Amino acid sequence: MPKAYQGTCHCGSVRFEINADIDSLTTCDCTLCVKKNALMTKVHESCFRLIAGAQALSEYQWNTKVARHFFCSRCGIYTFHRKRAQPDHYGINVYCLDKFDPSGVPVIRTEGASMSVV
Numbered sequence: 001m002p003k004a005y006q007g008t009c010h011c012g013s014v015r016f017e018i019n020a021d022i023d024s025l026t027t028c029d030c031t032l033c034v035k036k037n038a039l040m041t042k043v044h045e046s047c048f049r050l051i052a053g054a055q056a057l058s059e060y061q062w063n064t065k066v067a068r069h070f071f072c073s074r075c076g077i078y079t080f081h082r083k084r085a086q087p088d089h090y091g092i093n094v095y096c097l098d099k100f101d102p103s104g105v106p107v108i109r110t111e112g113a114s115m116s117v118v
């Protein structure tokens with residue numbers, strides 16, 4: 001059974017939980033992730049549960065409008081998104097996770113900048 005991690009935005013309106021053994025992290029060089037300075041992990045939707053804050057979440061879509069980028073409408077923190085390349089997976093902002101230390105976890109740079117922009 002993968003480990004359970006609780007995640008929250010800054011103000012605590014949005015709370016979620018994932019089950020994941022986080023053995024690698026990703027950054028992305030697309031225009032959005034660069035501005036978010038996002039450090040992410042990826043989980044299948046079956047390993048993700050939104051516990052609180054559905055009404056607090058705002059959604060941002062751009063470009064192909066496949067990926068769905070969520071952030072807290074109160075504190076502005078990016079919490080997670082529905083991925084474009086794998087729409088049944090969530091990308092998770094690992095800095096939102098309690099009791100997770102990203103130092104020492106290998107980081108893979110993904111090339112979102114090379115994905116098509118419409």
Ligand SMILES: [Zn+2]
Nearest residue numbers: 009011072075
């Ligand atoms: Zn918040």
